[in-house]
Amino acid sequence: MNNQSPKPFIIPLFIPNMGCPHRCVFCNQTSITGQEHTRLSVQQVQETTSRFLGFKGYHRGRVEVAFYGGTFLGLPKPYQQSLLDEAQGFVEKGQVDSIRFSTRPDTITSDVLKALTPYTVGVVEVGAQSMDDTVLSLSRRGHTAEDTRNAVKLLKDHGLRIGLQIMPGLPGDTTGSILETGRTVAELKPDFVRIYPTVVVKNTVLEKWYGSSRFKPLSLADAVELTKRLYLLFEARAISVIRMGLQASGSLLEPGAVVAGPFHPAFGHLVHSAIFLDLAARELEMQKTLSKRIILRVRPREIPKVKGLSNHNIKQLIQRFDLKELRVVPDPTVRENTVRVENSLT
Numbered sequence: 001m002n003n004q005s006p007k008p009f010i011i012p013l014f015i016p017n018m019g020c021p022h023r024c025v026f027c028n029q030t031s032i033t034g035q036e037h038t039r040l041s042v043q044q045v046q047e048t049t050s051r052f053l054g055f056k057g058y059h060r061g062r063v064e065v066a067f068y069g070g071t072f073l074g075l076p077k078p079y080q081q082s083l084l085d086e087a088q089g090f091v092e093k094g095q096v097d098s099i100r101f102s103t104r105p106d107t108i109t110s111d112v113l114k115a116l117t118p119y120t121v122g123v124v125e126v127g128a129q130s131m132d133d134t135v136l137s138l139s140r141r142g143h144t145a146e147d148t149r150n151a152v153k154l155l156k157d158h159g160l161r162i163g164l165q166i167m168p169g170l171p172g173d174t175t176g177s178i179l180e181t182g183r184t185v186a187e188l189k190p191d192f193v194r195i196y197p198t199v200v201v202k203n204t205v206l207e208k209w210y211g212s213s214r215f216k217p218l219s220l221a222d223a224v225e226l227t228k229r230l231y232l233l234f235e236a237r238a239i240s241v242i243r244m245g246l247q248a249s250g251s252l253l254e255p256g257a258v259v260a261g262p263f264h265p266a267f268g269h270l271v272h273s274a275i276f277l278d279l280a281a282r283e284l285e286m287q288k289t290l291s292k293r294i295i296l297r298v299r300p301r302e303i304p305k306v307k308g309l310s311n312h313n314i315k316q317l318i319q320r321f322d323l324k325e326l327r328v329v330p331d332p333t334v335r336e337n338t339v340r341v342e343n344s345l346t
């Protein structure tokens, strides 16, 4: 709910699992990104970037070329530089503002960042996943929370914007470790975070562990509740949460691609709705008198969040407060993230 500058227009280029020293137990980037394990060629960088620039239309925000789905700084140097050279060509021509990529925390060193100086890299997204060393070890991440702390410090020293990704519900996670990860990440003051509750994806170690009952994912309800608490924690510290829940890409939606876990195509909406349910309930509780027929006034674009998916929130509130009717009315005079109660229906 932070006020953000216009979202950048991101041109995504996928390097599925490339540059990774091994496979983390939950990861199958072919399913997650919908891209086959083929080596991204320089020609594809050129073609995809040109194609996306054609879709840009009147977008007024920044344009960024992004290398996602693998460990960018783990790529062999000549290959990494060939991709950067190609992307930088678009920057030089004024068609793209900057380059961004995702990488593991343990690939970030001062020397590696110095080698990026000739390129207009603006944002580095770091897969922290957890700040609990036991959870990291059980997930076979091969790095520690300290690696993430060091990575953030180095990126800040080099003036780069930082995104941190976390995955609540990894092996060994508890409510306590998940919230502690949130607090520790917030203390690192990244520019933004992504929250991806762990789901069991086909063809992963986690799928085997799930099959043998060695791993139990979070339920959807628990994942929404914990993500809500993390979201509010980051929001209170003015850290943008730019994504909650995996993108419902074509391949993840294929039957059997997600074996178990809190995957929902509208996960972020579920979290926002849960926040508004709390807000509305708090407002209703604060009323000195409550009639049986209530109007909730909210900003027009916040109506779906107040109602919840399939009117879930309305039903909950009617039941909880023993109402006969609850109407949600758009009202541009109401402040953002606020619900105004009108007790006047007869």
Ligand code: SF4
Binding pocket: 017, 020, 021, 022, 023, 024, 027, 028, 029, 069, 070, 071, 104, 127
């Ligand atoms: S989670 Fe990241 S580092 Fe681990 S295998 Fe997947 S892409 Fe590679």
